[in-house]
Amino acid sequence: MERHAPWRKIVVTNLGVEEDSWIMGWNSPSTYQLFGDAFISISQFSNCILDGHHSRPATPITTPWLPPLVGRLKLNLDDSSLGNLGPAGNGGVFLNADDQIVLAYAGPLGTDDSTLAEVNGVLQGMRIFHTHLVGELKVEGDSKNVIGWCRQTSAPPWRFVYLFRDIFSLSTSCVHEWSCIPRVANSIADFLAKEGVHLIDLSKGSKLLMSAMGTLPSLEILAREPEGFSIWSGPPFQNGQPSVKKERVSCTSAKYCENGSRLLVMKNDSTISIYDSHNSAEIKSFEIPSVQATTLSPLGTYLLTFQKASTPQEKNITLWNVLSGTAVYQQFQKNMTKTTWPSIQFSSDEAVACRLATNEIQFFDAADFSKGVIYKLRVPGVAAIELSKSPGSHVAAFVAESKGIPASVQIFSSAKELQAQPLARRSFFRCSTVQLHWNLGASGLLSVAQSDVDKTNQSYYGESKLNYLTTDGTHEGLVPLRKDGPIHDVQWSSSGSEFAVVYGFMPAKATVFDKKCNPLLELGTGPYNTVRWNPKGKFLCLAGFGNLPGDMAFWDYSEKKLLGTTKAECSVTSEWSPNGLYFMTATTAPRLQVDNGIKIFHYNGSLYFKKMFNKLYQADWKPAASEIFGDINELIKAVGTLKIEDSKQVQGSKPSQASMKTASTPVQKPSAYRPPHVKQAVSVQQELLGGSGASEEMSKNALRNKKRREKQKEKKAADAAAAPDMFPTNSSTFSKDLTEYYYIDTAEVADKAIPSALKTRC
Template identity: 65%
Template sequence: MASQQPSLAILVREPDGFTVWPGPPYPPGSSPPQRLPKTACSATSFSSDGSRLLATVASASATVYDCSSLSVIRSFDLPGLTSAALSPTGSYLQTFQKSSSPQVKNVTVWHVDTATALYQHYQKNLSKANWPMVQFSADESVACRMATNEMQFFDTNDFTKGIVYKVRLPGIAALQLASAPGSHVAGFVPEAKGVPASVQIFSCDKDAQNQVVARRSFFRCSTVQFHWNKGSTGLLIVSQADVDKTNQSYYGETKLHYLTTDRAFEGIVPLKKEGPVHDVQWSSSGSEFAVVYGFMPAKATIFNKKCNPLHELGEGPYNTIRWNPKGRFIVIAGFGNLPGDMAFWDYSEKKLIQKAKAEWSVISEWSPDGRHFMTATTAPRLQIDNRIKIFDHTGSLQFIKEFEKLYQVDWKPESPERFVDIAELTISLNGLKIEETKKQGSSIILCSMLASLDKLFSPIDLSSFRTRF
């Protein structure tokens, strides 16, 4: 089974370009080998399924690589290129180029394998919150974009049809498509002229368009963050107000809301401590979510999908939570302006394993197999002490590498289901140890018997009976 597992890989980008490392473990004191010679670029990203890699050169080009061979699939010459993104399985490339006129369509959806421009439209401005502009479900069967006062849907089998149907939502400012499956889409309308802000969920089924599946309204909200669960049945919404009218925070006010597509729950998540919502993440099963919240020391709690608290992870200087892809291990940490404390939890055993530290970390993520946790200090957030640290699932430091300047580091995505669970791996290893012990024991017994025979029958040559074990 272990031989069927995919290999881990890490993307590393420095000022002189990017490369790809094979995944850990690494021999002590060694530097990971490069699977690809350093290649100049200004940005890099993987497709969500890890099958393809995109590297761009600002105002010039985009190149798509096959991750299995790291060979070039297609290169695109794109003058004025500002941003680019791959679709979840890498079938499509979306690009934004500078344009001086509305007559020049500057957002393009390309078919990667054929380099064909399938769809184009003009967009005056680009914002990080609304990029990529065309969103895809994980299997690329659903694609949609936000337009003025509406959500627009495409036929992914034939983009040349253009917009095939629309969902009207006056004042829409943000959109998030559920990805696995792409059954629902959420739209956000900010508050205006005394009318509260709202989040509305719609079905992506063409026959059910414009029918609101679920809705939540609230005041004191200017922006939101959406978090769909696996299964697309639950949506967590972090609402953000620029000003905290209670005067308890300089950074505005945040609240955590929860909506379900079956309308079983619609309301605010019952957090037990006042203060901001620092981080939230669904488990890989989509049946539980974890929240770090409250004024420092922050509190961490796990809830089920009915919004009932299941387990407390304690309090501390924390603002980050990372649930490993297999759902068993959790890291709560304090990164950014906090001192880098980390607590490694075994959620299946409901116990704290170990505490560790990774100061000044900007990036933190579990490996796809759930056995390694990587942190990194990167530029331009920090211009000194750039480094990568890799811990095992118990919080023990396994690898550290310093950089003069490090811009980016990412695990190559893989489906967690393709990896053996740690519990299964432990059982397999223990089985091998037991089997080896049995073999060694048998060898000792047989050799002892032969030695006894030597003493009893010294004239007889027993060498032909001996076997190497």
């Protein structure tokens, strides 16, 4: 090997994700990697590093280094830049309580100034942790300003706010301490960061024989059949089919916690198992007789169970610590309904916990449930509550209508000292139930008020109204909708700055509003009752499921344009993948006993994958923080440019006024006589579904044109299937993502790769 070979600046890689990817397998020092035109072993990588450009002797560390607590990890991270605005890189090392290296990494950050590189380095460290590791984490760095911003003891500059939003979203579930340390105690991270700077040269002219998607965080799908659940790899699939990551396990139900770190499995009516979703290993098993409802807390720390009580003295609500298996809190509850379950609500970071009780809301110390209820908020007549998720700073309470007093939705602070008066309140008559939807940031609340009876006699199913309240009290009122009828669905975008509503009598109307209830985008009308934002907030899907025919329309909200339309008939569930690129629908039992299966669509509506089952009970994506997948535009480039069907039709109309109705049929010859009542039935169907009624006999020319269009579509599909590999091979496409990072994951390799002088701690 020549001294000046182009790969001499690479740290080393020994972290595996998939076979044939550019990252090698776990604990496999005999594995070889195809890089350039030669196979390079790990030992050769190490020799390259030690023979590299770091000729200056390292300074021994004289500052004491303290290991993390048992069961926790410590991340030391740093950045490096050549000039205040120049090539930058970052690096970090994860160590356990025995001072052993669990994982080390180094990679480029592009062109950054020193402070921006430091902030980007923290964000990359969080992404790498969520991609490859689990547990609790202590983070150490030598930048006093950045660590202070992470601690939230001071506010970051405005130009870093968008980065810290992602940092806080990823760190709240795992980081228990941020610590600023002297630079001499951070020498390993400093060494790796300097290596990361020089790795920038790797993206210029080097021949990388790798799959660009091989290093991105992988998606997973949970499918539950009568025999039990199994876990598959998510798209993109190798050879067009998913691989099985966990073989079938017998169960009656399965559900991930909110952040996807743990999986709750009901094996029978008394056996509950908790799995670590990172390695599919069983963490704990509980034997709880006659359990009727179960759920995990957002981070998987606690298991909440409900059993039917035989006597009022029996405490049938139990909160269990998953790791220890001990009961940390118990309470009696007479009945359990959808409104009152889960009986204990948590914020997404598990920092706040509360429960609904008679005429009051009870709050707990989420870190120590042995203290019991620490304070109570008196709300007479409260019937339902909703704690804001991120952050858990506010709680919404619904008080039902009683004795001529109107129903109301009220917002309170979660802090005891600020609970004297509600921060916002909205009262209304004719309301029996509500749906409460908090936005990200807990600054706004959408309330769908539903009554069982429509006194205007326009609907058999009652009436509904959409109200909007803000925590600062600037808005308390109805959302100004432009069509009469029910509220079918409403959802906030991931930014928390806008929300989409599907409303009105069929064909329903869809509109996107900002936080001041000003309309931003009209999505047209059609047979829709469902709206789904993707986790990145860029795409959204309008759909008509349930008793509607399954029409779907995919929109690019950023570009304000329709991408494509398709159908998924008889769908029971639907959701975007965590990376925001795929949309999965499922037809499941017991809602439907036939035609069970799943369909996965690209973000533009084109069908990517379809699989049928004799009987399917459940199909879910494994939850994951969308921030770990990087920028959505870079992900789109990674999977290639996909053709948008019917693009000519979309370009011919204004996006803000695009109608979802099907194209009118060509002029036809006179047909046989039909009675007036038949014609009226067809017109009613057109009005309800927004499309054509019963199919009529087509003219010969129309039939010929239809066949020609179908052949053209088949030819396009065949050409697309025969197209070259969609994955780019230039790693610069993934700037500031995880594809350019090089890893060490064994102490043996780390000892060779990192100079021993840097590891002296005394």
